[in-house]
Amino acid sequence: MSRFAEPQHADFRALNDSLAFDWRLGPYDVELSRAHAAMLASQGIISASERDELLEALSTVAGELADGRFPFAEGDEDIHMAVERRVTELAGPVGGKLHTARSRNDQVATDMALFVRAHSARAIELLEELVAVVVDVAERHLDWPMPGYTHLQRAQPVYLSHHLLAYGWMLLRDRGRFEAALIATGMLPLGAGALAGVNFDTDRQMVARELGFTGVAPNSIDAVSNRDFVLDYLAAAATCATHLSRLGGELVLWSSEEFGFCEVSDAWASGSSIMPQKKNPDAAELLRAKAPRIVGHLAALHGVMHALPLTYNKDLQEDKEHLFDAVDTLELSLAAARGMLAGVQFRRERLAAAGADEFLAATDIADLLVRRGMPFREAHGAVAGLVRSALAQGKTLSELSPSEIAAGSELLDEEFYAVLRRENWLESKRSEGGTSLGRVREQLDLLRAELAGSRTP
């Protein structure tokens, strides 16, 4: 019996029912219900045989969900009701005891925490696999020179390995963010009831242990109102997707004929419906395009939570689609980044040719002056004058005559031409974290150690 006299309007059902998306919580809901039933029996709230009937029905449900045979029914408004209905079909009236000492409010918060935990762990795995590919690709291109850019202008030469490893460090930081999201799911909401706690002598610690939580949510109102862990996942995913967008953007750029630094493999490209010659780096473009989507989900969930009175409000149902789509988008993006990056073919000659641009060594000339006692700021000005003079005459720096360079600064001599010989440019960047080969090898060791250390929680 319901307290309502009228059935629900079809448009209301369409707006209100969540089964179309929250079916994904099914396995977590069953897991939760198992632990809850075990606890109810352990506390004497239901009998051992009732527990066994419930557990058997829940096993059946788990199997049905796993292989897609679960019989959803017309009236199921959400996955929680669907599971309870099915348990009651299978086990009889005892199914009605499953909801003793719990509420959908603490139940859905717990399901969501389990989901976020599982997918934070999955993101960590995918990140580690991707970083492993970065390390591998970097090693294979350890000493390939290329220009480093600032403002997309050639700035100073670097090794391709050094450039690629920058992404390794970004992604390792992302791992840390998902570890924090995982920790943020550590407090069990179940047992908070609707909002105030329950009238039964429950054992929340037991449920927490059973379900792998590190503790229980200490305030029942907060437990059912809280979606911080979803925000934490989304914030981690947004930053990670933003990193991937930078990688995607660079691969698009480098795949252009003008840069010509690399070519994605055929398996990660597509053609044009009209232009037969085209080979488009679609996967890289999509990596670039996905970040705003996840940022949009993050901002939207903040919007949903904004100014929401305690405790549970139906608005919280809006947490799910934002999270689910972010999870799918991120996991697919990470897998795609790994596959695509592993297959990218870099072009040594194009990279080297661009990296041979003599102006890339202008800083080295300034530093030569510094070593001869000139304050850096002054040295910078002197070299800028030489650059301007070279550009005006359409010359490279090494084409300037001894008298021209002496006009720039009397401290300049033969060494000027020596510095401009390419072989020294990269190896002189010997400061910690710099691009010289020894430093890059140190980095590779550090990254591998970080990967091996793996995650803590």
Next chain:
Amino acid sequence: MSRFAEPQHADFRALNDSLAFDWRLGPYDVELSRAHAAMLASQGIISASERDELLEALSTVAGELADGRFPFAEGDEDIHMAVERRVTELAGPVGGKLHTARSRNDQVATDMALFVRAHSARAIELLEELVAVVVDVAERHLDWPMPGYTHLQRAQPVYLSHHLLAYGWMLLRDRGRFEAALIATGMLPLGAGALAGVNFDTDRQMVARELGFTGVAPNSIDAVSNRDFVLDYLAAAATCATHLSRLGGELVLWSSEEFGFCEVSDAWASGSSIMPQKKNPDAAELLRAKAPRIVGHLAALHGVMHALPLTYNKDLQEDKEHLFDAVDTLELSLAAARGMLAGVQFRRERLAAAGADEFLAATDIADLLVRRGMPFREAHGAVAGLVRSALAQGKTLSELSPSEIAAGSELLDEEFYAVLRRENWLESKRSEGGTSLGRVREQLDLLRAELAGSRTP
């Protein structure tokens, strides 16, 4: 034959293929193809009999799409390729002629324009239906007094009709925004080819007429790079959803026991899984919760377009899911708002009791002093003093004695008590657009005229 040696990677397909969502463009794609085939024949690029074969196959496809029998195939990466493949299955090699003088780039831009046009029109219809309900509900509660609020504090009394009509005007403005979005779809992209125009003597004006466009996009590069009309739709939808969130938020508030101003009908409410007494205004909560979702889509599409080089980039594929979900969310929200609002039961006594709070007339006392020559700012201060004195003594204003009010201002006399008699509060707000009954009736006429005038384009 393809220019590629390797097949596409499964993860790439998962990331790249759009059929899982762009099947919704099917009917528009067929409509477009019909007009394109007719034009190709009219210009002698294909023969009349080829056109007829194409049109017949397209008719079959249209039917198959309409009744869900369209046979999607494994290799279909998007709806455009699926339709062309099916046409070729049905019509033979002539199907390969359909893509003459067009590209997926101009094709998808045109499909999207048709989709946005159709759903802008739909939003306009739904808005007009909702405004009609607002007008109807306002009329049924024309002279029901209630407190008007600022800062959620009781401020001055208004009629419920006046309060409700505020939403009517918001929603009418939203109609104007969707009309602008509709106009923004007016320039036909088709015929721009991949990006540069086509090598054939096409007649874009003919296609535009056929498909109901008002003109042709004047620059082929812009035609395939442009998604402004999607942004326009999303901006309109975001503002509309924000309006609905205010309506939803107020209905939630008014449904609380504390306000008690209304009750949603059983058909638009749901119960609790644990608390048998609960009747929750879920639909109103979800109206409140949906705005950030649409704002998220708007911001995300801006993010996708951000800094994107011309012309077409795969990133533009990200326009679709944002648009489609926004359309579904908004159309459902508008329908739900209409249904729910029509069934809300307002509580005259609760509204009136709250609206009888005597402090609501404090401004009227100040205005009395103004009419007696005191500058408003001074009058405001004098009445504030009386309010403070009344509060300190736990009195209402009319419980202050003649000597007490004279202490507030010597200009106050018997008229003070007369002004505080409730019957005058609302009708004295006789300025244009004010809450007096005559003014509310004027508003109703204006709103009805706006509705009758209907949209312009």
Next chain:
Amino acid sequence: MSRFAEPQHADFRALNDSLAFDWRLGPYDVELSRAHAAMLASQGIISASERDELLEALSTVAGELADGRFPFAEGDEDIHMAVERRVTELAGPVGGKLHTARSRNDQVATDMALFVRAHSARAIELLEELVAVVVDVAERHLDWPMPGYTHLQRAQPVYLSHHLLAYGWMLLRDRGRFEAALIATGMLPLGAGALAGVNFDTDRQMVARELGFTGVAPNSIDAVSNRDFVLDYLAAAATCATHLSRLGGELVLWSSEEFGFCEVSDAWASGSSIMPQKKNPDAAELLRAKAPRIVGHLAALHGVMHALPLTYNKDLQEDKEHLFDAVDTLELSLAAARGMLAGVQFRRERLAAAGADEFLAATDIADLLVRRGMPFREAHGAVAGLVRSALAQGKTLSELSPSEIAAGSELLDEEFYAVLRRENWLESKRSEGGTSLGRVREQLDLLRAELAGSRTP
């Protein structure tokens, strides 16, 4: 006298007071007050001499604001109170009459509408100036070939003028959006009072005429709750900034050594603190970077309005900083885009060399086959095969032998080589809106006509 016993807390003042930013509304507030005073006198609510005293004081205030001499005082919490206080200092107690029949709620809504109107008009001017520069630069580079790109891959050749004009059309559409924002400010809020209308026989139509509004807001509650016009401005600005970010992004890309298509002038570039050779296109980068900022303001204001109960709430004070920063950012961006674009030096040879890539004509070969009767889809496949074969041998298409091309399709003959001669590629794109010179000239005429037609309202 105030109704409060305690003074405000310093932290409250810091949070609450808006003078630090709303001083910008000063001139509008004075303009509004003039019209209001005139109306009060015209309706006999104040006397003619009182009006004159108020108007004289307001003139003084206007002057003080204009030349920065306005004496702000410690207690001024917002610009409205500051102006009224100063008027009272200048005119004596009659200053207290200025606030008769109005409230800060309708006052601030009106000030904001005036501000949005003025800056929508300013955006329109700046857009027209920028489009004029686009037209001018396009004309100066009318017949400069370059590659058109899709997916940042060379696709088909276009003229630089055609590419640049794409921005002209985007920006003209933006003009339309600001015209709509301008129209959205057309209904005068003033006269709505706090929320319910006022107790005086005012003439809102007179005030509307005086201040250049097209009508009066028909519902007093909506009048003080409404910030739609701010959202409209922000939505227009967001789309415009997104367009500018695409322009900025392309100029950054084209300024790279690898593309080398252009160089920004020294007046729009900066150097490096360390690398003496650097010339960075900072202005173009900042154009690229500003769009998310304006989108952020748009999303934030939606967030503020989300679920806000009617009528006025203090939250609405948050409309100002979002709007003001968006206005400043956009106006500076438009001015910078104009100045920078006018001074960009394009490099004809680099553009032409990139545009001479023979693969750009692959579609033309497919179209040749189409003209010989082969369905396009089949032709596309045949040419893709030739491309693959050429790439495998490291040849260009025209280096394929007659027998090789015949192996691709027996319909191919000498004409194959003729099509690949560069001179025809661009002029064959003769469809309306295409890149052939005649079509680009049509476009220039259309754009100029649009500019000349100027804005409607």
Next chain:
Amino acid sequence: MSRFAEPQHADFRALNDSLAFDWRLGPYDVELSRAHAAMLASQGIISASERDELLEALSTVAGELADGRFPFAEGDEDIHMAVERRVTELAGPVGGKLHTARSRNDQVATDMALFVRAHSARAIELLEELVAVVVDVAERHLDWPMPGYTHLQRAQPVYLSHHLLAYGWMLLRDRGRFEAALIATGMLPLGAGALAGVNFDTDRQMVARELGFTGVAPNSIDAVSNRDFVLDYLAAAATCATHLSRLGGELVLWSSEEFGFCEVSDAWASGSSIMPQKKNPDAAELLRAKAPRIVGHLAALHGVMHALPLTYNKDLQEDKEHLFDAVDTLELSLAAARGMLAGVQFRRERLAAAGADEFLAATDIADLLVRRGMPFREAHGAVAGLVRSALAQGKTLSELSPSEIAAGSELLDEEFYAVLRRENWLESKRSEGGTSLGRVREQLDLLRAELAGSRTP
């Protein structure tokens, strides 16, 4: 000397120069420069006496910045250049040596990390102060009953202390987020040079120790491209502001006459310009309104970083204003929340009266049936039937007759009426984390312990 022939355009300066906001980095820039100079000397790159001259000048600059006497000059484009220029004025040409072995790119990243670190620590302090106030206010209202709400409908009774403590836990989680942001600033960027490392034998570990970093950024490219720590701060601030918006929203609601649960003190309220009786909870409204602003900054910075090629780009200058405004907004909000909450006066009678609503005990009746052996789902239905019957007759539950309740379920007897006696409702919620007094006391102890444990890093 510069490599440029032309001076910068005024509009470019307006767009490009950052001194108007990055002056806030001044103290950090000086701190950084001190450590850098010390290291240069320690490594023999400059002499000890040069170091001393630099340090003396830097001391002077620090003092000038601290007391507002720093003489900014016309040509200063950013704070870094301003400080270096001033050092050179003070110390002579040796000032030019300060920029040896560093670049603005690693310098600004380091300044930003120092700024984020300082303000993460400040947020932690402010949070702890606010939580202490929450604890204090909760203790002072330990056993004040009130209704708990779901869907803003009265659901089950709770103690006010329990409700308030929910905010305590939210805010403690926020502390954890700022601790993570603080840790995220741990790797010193300085020494990365422009992007590739430097040509000098520097000691980055020494600088790191000096400046309180835990290590050095291991990749020079990542070091200058990375703004993750700013995103981390903004994500923490966004979640914290969203929590504060919920608190603000509830205080607004509870301050309404209809709820009447509390009144903010005069020091945290303001009046109306027109309505003399008004007392508006402006501070609570502004707390509510600020969250979207910070979320907007977070989303905007993600937008700026989106798809940005490595390494440094001018776009990164857009990190500052987003961060600075978020910091100011959040710190002010936290201080205001603390001050306002400390002064809120709760109304025991209004809370208690609302909390005495008998329907709040409906779940307890269902649980009574459960204890008598009825499955919960069935019990829920039986009680819902009683509720419906009571509502239909306009009765409370306890007004139902014994025969009426027996009709609901034969398991119901006298105990039904006993359960409905108010005294048991709250204390029966004895599950861990529930609202019974013992549990709330446990919570208080836990929270105090968390506060005492203070932050880890």
